[in-house]
Amino acid sequence: MIQNFDPIGIAARNLKECLLLQARFMTPRNELVEKIIEAHMVELEKHNIPSIAKTLNEPIEKVVEAQKIIHEFEPRPGSIFTESETQYITPDIYINKVGAQYVISMNDDGIPRLRVSNYYKSIVQKEAAANKEAGTPGGGQAKEYVQDKLRAAMWLIRSIQNRQKTIFKVTEAILARQKDFFEKGTQHLKPMVLKDIAADVGMHESTISRVTTNKYVHTPVGTFELKYFFNSSISAGDGGEALASSAVKERIKQVITREDPKKPLSDQQIVDLLLKENIDIARRTVAKYREMLGLLPSSKRKRAF
Template identity: 40%
Template sequence: MALTPRLDLKQSQQLVMTPQLQQAIKLLQLSNLELADFVAAEVERNPMLEVGDPNDFSAGEVDRPQDSGTAELLTEGGSDGGDGSDGLIAADNALNGAVDTMSSAEGALDANMSLNIYNNDSVSDRVEKTDTAGEIGASGSLSYDGGGAVQTSGGYSGENNFEAMLADGENLHDSLTSQMMVTLKDPIDRLIATHLIDLVDESGYINGELADEVAERLGAASEDIDRILEGLQTLEPAGVCARNLEECLAIQLKDLDRYDPAMQALVENLPLLARREMTKLKKLCGVGQDDLTDMIREIRQLNPKPGLAFGGESVQPVVPDIFVFKNKAGLWSVELNTDTLPKVLVNNSYVSELSETATGKEAKAFISDCVSGANWLVKALDQRARTILKVASALIKHQESFFQHGIRFLKPLTLKDIAEEIDMHESTVSRVTNNKFMSCPRGMFELKYFFTSSIAAGDGGDAHSSESVKFRIKELIDAEDPKKILSDDKLVDILKKEGIDIARRTVAKYREALKIPSSVQRRRQKNI
């Protein structure tokens, strides 16, 4: 073999993660609200982009596509006789071709972009989405009352701004300050009280060690600090400015004139109450079982965090990304929440105007980059919308029993099952289901909720979902007789009789995940 240099030509394929591909993958992970922030930043950066009203179909200067962006999926029993995912993938491919050939950018999704999933016993004729299919309504707000009922209201009217949504009530700090100004007249006392109020956290507690530091910082006597702190502890709500839980409960009991020696002994031995050592408590308090039970009942009625009555940090409500409902034809429909999705458009008139007036090489390159980026963003948003619909539709198909009958009929499901059905990679399905929420007649659920591990059936039948088994364990414990508390071994026996092959350690793990105490602790709790 000759050792001579030579030139070989080799052809290979590889996937290159371009910046645009990385950005498209990132878009899949964003929720609708996060996506709106991202789009707002892109519109601010790219002058060729505009955000249009999803419900406004007056074109103006912006070109709009003719395709409606609607796809349908037939399950078994449909007219084509094939797999439902094949029909959806075919529709998706057709839409991809339409997007590639469009000269102008289309919106992230149209107002009527929806997916109808036919039941297995549906007729072969395709039923188009009716005007009343939006029983939940993409343009209206949705709330769930916890009992299976869905309530809707009209869409956003534009009358309220962000500032109007802020809470008008005063916070804990302001309330304590205003009360202190009434009770204290001496300027020095007010100065010390102001420093102490600044140390109060949102739960209403004050750090005792920091209170001691105030005396050193202000050069005041410790007796004055204690005196003023006692005065602050008389303010509303009762129990505020306490240094620990014991003091907080004692303040509230004194306010109710219920802080007698027996109650004081109970409050001073809260660890024994937490461990349910009732025999020791009865001895320390010098009372019988009935009196101790009444005292514990009074303790439970107190507020361990009085400051929270003013509210802590504002809680961001969960906004659904997907609506699932039944239309008038009795078919499950999946629809994206267009209220939280901006409609991104390219102003072709502005592009033409700039192209005609631009003379320099740099100006033309800038316009070209902006147009290319705008077209890519719209296509990526459109593909994201269709991908979410495909994943959601596959979830409905696999978990139809859950939507029909409840959590006990939830089936085991993995990312691989959905990925194979819609012909995508598992990582793509994982990104789509990340931080996405589905609103259905049974409540609000994260898409990840529907992916559960399986528990084998004792009779060799279909496996059970771990979530449905957890729900059954909770049902059994909630319904147990206080005089016959169910142990983990007893729960295993009951579940095996119901066809669920489960080990005792698994029952214990699920019970702990549900934050349900052991049988010994439950026996103590239910016998009080």
């Protein structure tokens, strides 16, 4: 009954049910749209249209049309009642685990598919052929103009392709260094700086910085900006392997989340607890990380209960 209320999808239990409710209220109903939502959301998310078409034995054109309809549905129908606009992130790279291996794939949907027009190529070729036949070398201003623009177009296309290749190589290098993170989670993130990846891929640090800014990767453990993986190091108390600052922040967050609300831990107590785990960190650093996490000091946490 509640699921019949407007806006359609408002009482759905998950995204799939939300989209399916909207599909069923279409006039006329579209059976293909409903089938895709019911059984092929993963392929749809990856824009794997050929796979969906093959499985459902439908023409690719019909699946593309169904995809367009689904994209018009509202994934958060309750958002019309809120004033703030949610910012969605579309990953630029996907890291998926296939068997025991991790596979990297680029999301090229946001990349313009550019190619040089055959029309302008033919202008240069025809003029060159005409000049050869007439026995006159070179060409006129029109030919030089078109050739100049063709070179600029080819340079732009190569630049876009090279940028994608660079992002792929950088992601490969990050994956190789942070394998434990992808296997076990945030607490296993290792210290890593731009210089490390620059050395791995044979590029300048500034290049690594540019291609990791505002670039997001979807992984089995969540979606992260590529810059997230660059961390300063925190020394281990027993002289062992250093820890990434993000991993230490995550541990501090866990400690505070699990503490007795009637007896919250002071920053010094957190320092002592972490030292038992071979994490050597100063009290002021704990306070700094706690504030960065948006967590109150112990005195104010105690008053909150």
